[in-house]
Amino acid sequence: MRTIYILWLRQLKRFIRKKANIVGALGQPILFLVALGFGLNPIFAKAGDGSYIQFLAPGVIAMTALFTSVFTGMEVIWDKQFGFLKETLVAPVSRFEIFVGKTLGGATVAVIQGILVFLITLIIGFRPENLLLLPVALGFLILVACLFSALGTAIAARLEDMQGFPLILNFVIQPLFFLSGALFPLKNLPAILGVITKLNPLSYGVEGLRYGLTGVSHLPPLGGFAFLAAMIVLMVIIGSRQFTRIEV
Amino acid sequence: MIKLINVTKKFGDLVAVDNISLEVPHGEIFAFLGPNGAGKTTTIKMMTTLAQPTAGEIYLDGVSVTADPSQTRRSFGIVFQDPSLDNELTAYENLQFHAILYGLPKTLYLERIKLLLNLVDLSDRKDHFVKTFSGGMKRRLEIARGLLHQPKVLFLDEPTLGLDPQTRNHIWTYVKNLNQEEGVTVFFTTHHMEEVDRMAERIAIIDHGQIIAHGSPDSIRREAGTATLEEAFIKLTGHQIREAPAEFSKSTMRGFSKM
Numbered sequence: 001m002r003t004i005y006i007l008w009l010r011q012l013k014r015f016i017r018k019k020a021n022i023v024g025a026l027g028q029p030i031l032f033l034v035a036l037g038f039g040l041n042p043i044f045a046k047a048g049d050g051s052y053i054q055f056l057a058p059g060v061i062a063m064t065a066l067f068t069s070v071f072t073g074m075e076v077i078w079d080k081q082f083g084f085l086k087e088t089l090v091a092p093v094s095r096f097e098i099f100v101g102k103t104l105g106g107a108t109v110a111v112i113q114g115i116l117v118f119l120i121t122l123i124i125g126f127r128p129e130n131l132l133l134l135p136v137a138l139g140f141l142i143l144v145a146c147l148f149s150a151l152g153t154a155i156a157a158r159l160e161d162m163q164g165f166p167l168i169l170n171f172v173i174q175p176l177f178f179l180s181g182a183l184f185p186l187k188n189l190p191a192i193l194g195v196i197t198k199l200n201p202l203s204y205g206v207e208g209l210r211y212g213l214t215g216v217s218h219l220p221p222l223g224g225f226a227f228l229a230a231m232i233v234l235m236v237i238i239g240s241r242q243f244t245r246i247e248v
Numbered sequence: 249m250i251k252l253i254n255v256t257k258k259f260g261d262l263v264a265v266d267n268i269s270l271e272v273p274h275g276e277i278f279a280f281l282g283p284n285g286a287g288k289t290t291t292i293k294m295m296t297t298l299a300q301p302t303a304g305e306i307y308l309d310g311v312s313v314t315a316d317p318s319q320t321r322r323s324f325g326i327v328f329q330d331p332s333l334d335n336e337l338t339a340y341e342n343l344q345f346h347a348i349l350y351g352l353p354k355t356l357y358l359e360r361i362k363l364l365l366n367l368v369d370l371s372d373r374k375d376h377f378v379k380t381f382s383g384g385m386k387r388r389l390e391i392a393r394g395l396l397h398q399p400k401v402l403f404l405d406e407p408t409l410g411l412d413p414q415t416r417n418h419i420w421t422y423v424k425n426l427n428q429e430e431g432v433t434v435f436f437t438t439h440h441m442e443e444v445d446r447m448a449e450r451i452a453i454i455d456h457g458q459i460i461a462h463g464s465p466d467s468i469r470r471e472a473g474t475a476t477l478e479e480a481f482i483k484l485t486g487h488q489i490r491e492a493p494a495e496f497s498k499s500t501m502r503g504f505s506k507m
Contacts, residue, residue, distance in 0.1 A: 082332075083330045
């Protein structure tokens with residue numbers, strides 16, 4: 001437990017000390033909220049779906065959690081390049097503990113960023129539907145953060161340097177985001193898109209957050225919760241295996 | 249204390265370490281020499297559980313490194329050839345991180361950290377970020393860290409690389425004391441032959457993955473028929489300049505993609 005704690009604490013210290021990164025990571029969500037939120041709001045309302053800001057805000061919070069958690073998880077590559085990973089790998093602790101500690105560290109950072117973006121959505125005009133459902137939203141935020149932090153960490157275990165990063169960004173992270181229900185409602189979609197969005201774990205995170213924040217959801221929250229939890233367990237198993245195979 | 253039996257490490261077709269056997273008794277200071285790319289660091293990585301031997305067996309303090317990596321990890325400390333500190337943390341935080349990973353109780357690690365920071369002359373920089381440190385200060389901090397959990401074996405992979413003579417002298421004096429007073433076995437690599445002369449009781453020279461000479465500094469000079477260790481080293485390993493092969497990391501990557 002102390003191992004997991006100190007790895008988690010290290011991640012958090014690194015996060016808090018990089019103030020510029022914290023602010024920088026808010027740029028993209030704000031852009032999405034302002035440009036898409038206000039830009040598409042009239043059309044969305046005309047189509048009879050209500051306020052697009054209300055619809056978009058949970059999606060942008062999920063987006064923040066996704067990007068922050070994957071990026072923080074992938075910081076393991078820097079640890080490899082700056083040599084610090086060796087220090088962790090020669091220590092008498094299991095690779096499972098290292099993986100879990102790193103994943104929880106990245107997830108905590110992502111949850112904090114997600115909450116910051118939530119506060120920004122309030123400034124922009126978003127209003128949660130039911131305050132009693134807020135803990136549900138937080139629960140889904142935590143699940144999304146854990147799952148994708150684990151994914152980022154597992155990917156980083158296999159990469160030697162940041163050269164593969166654009167590939168991961170454009171063929172893993174962006175598709176996860178764009179093919180979830182973050183930007184558009186998961187209804188009346190073309191068949192293929194419908195299937196893809198239902199297979200995408202992020203869709204369940206987005207819809208779960210949307211349920212917690214607005215009381216509306218196109219996917220069943222309970223099923224989504226279970227699916228995300230199962231994916232996390234799977235990811236931790238895969239990721240720890242990747243970690244035991246690292247040779248530096 | 250350290251025992252390697254017919255150890256081989258291959259990266260794809262490249263044989264980095266070719267069937268070497270070595271024994272270092274408890275309490276000895278042992279120098280492991282060789283030109284760049286000869287297989288020194290790969291051997292140390294295998295001894296410290298960072299790489300798996302393709303064949304052969306390694307024992308540290310009687311425990312098989314491959315069969316029981318966690319048990320072995322407690323018994324050694326290592327100073328890596330490349331930096332391995334977290335620059336975004338302070339000196340104290342780097343040491344604390346290490347202490348907790350090694351399961352030291354708080355009262356013990358507070359005391360050890362204080363002692364070791366004193367020893368490497370960094371007490372006044374305790375709460376400074378490592379990124380503000382010079383190369384020599386980082387090295388000293390890494391040495392303090394490697395000793396924090398009171399290891400029985402200390403691996404030093406070119407610990408004095410890029411350091412000025414003052415710092416080098418300081419570090420070796422300390423290592424010698426540690427060896428004499430606490431009986432720590434020391435296994436080190438270096439390119440400075442005067443350090444070998446000063447420190448090592450016995451030497452092995454590795455080249456192209458094979459051990460080509462083994463014995464005390466005197467016996468190696470005698471066998472090579474040279475006046476100094478430096479001359480003996482050049483005579484044994486040739487005049488050709490070596491490059492640390494980049495294929496090592498590439499083939500490691502190929503290894504990864506196969507998994």
